[in-house]
Amino acid sequence: MSTQSIWRAVARQAEVWARLAVVQEFAARLPRNTSGTSAGVRGRLQRMQAGGMNIGGKPLRAGSSVRYARAIPFPGVEDDCSEGDWTAWVRTADRVEAAHRQTIAWLRSRLPGYPMIPAPQISADTALATTEFTYRLGWHPQERAAGFQFRSCPPTAASILGADRQQEQALAETARQMSTALMGSPEWSRLARAREALDGEARAALGAARTRLRRRLSPEALDACEPALAVKRDQYRRVVLSEELEALSGPAREYADAFDGADLLVETAASDVFGQLALYGAVTRLAGIRDVDLDPGQSRSVHFSVDDEIWMVPGQLVRLDDDLITEVVRLTEVSLSLTPADGARLRVTGEILPGSDEAQIV
Known part of the structure; x- marks a missing residue:
């Protein structure tokens, strides 16, 4: 899926993030980094992990994950964790996640054709575009309107992380190195070729798929399928999208498939693998x-x-x-x-x- 240059860029960026005080404060309470106790913040996170929230596997999304998890009853969660400690840790998790999501949005702004991306996968309320629970690292409309493609680095991530001047420079430089590595990947090249191959008919097919998705994933349609359960609503979104992608053919299908490859590369390398190295260290x-x-x-x-x-x-x-x-x-x-x-x-x-x-x- 990837190349050596991407993993080197991931490792360099992880080293920089791991030295930040706010990242260290956040990581210190993660269950894999804390031994000998199942109480307090760590105990609550363990229960949420056992309940299906993959906090350990996707730690950079922990702020969002714990909010979804708090809507689910976990026996004993409220009894052994100080709300003051919990609130402070969640606030730290939110800062780290916000800086990370902005970095991902900036990396995505390097995709060919950004921000005019006709991929059905980021139509309103798909798994990549919903504000509800999703297993994917979502796109948000406000990010594509933020002009990240004109910025030389993620604009406020360093400030969110409380970085000093030297750390700010290192954050910017490693983000640019990551961008360069991604842009040189086969997935990026495939997406660029697929975009160039789109003719009027293919663009119309992609537009029609987005229109159908907006109808099939409307609030009314989602509620009719599943009014409350988050995982089932997410599953419905994924099934509907899969059906629409399967209906595409020719250059339109190739573009959608190429977008999947490039976007999944960003999510896997720059979020999932990066998060493991930045927060847990050695493999x-x-x-x-x-x-x-x-x-x-x-x-x-x-x-x-x-x-x-x-x-x-x-x-x-x-x-x-x-x-x-x-x-x-x-x-x-x-x-x-x-x-x-x-x-x-x-x-x-x-x-x-x-x-x-x-x-x-x-």
């Missing part, structure tokens, strides 16, 4: 893994088993004790099984990050 090294399976063909998926006492979450970065897999693996699924022969074991699926071995992500 987890797993020894004694077994039952390793690689998907056939060009797939970059790997499946393996590990001992159950190792706590892992989707999104976590690991290196495997296996001579055939030297790259970093980003976990995508973790499941627990119990058998009479083996007892408890974790079965894990991960995405191999090509080029991450040469980039020396540690």
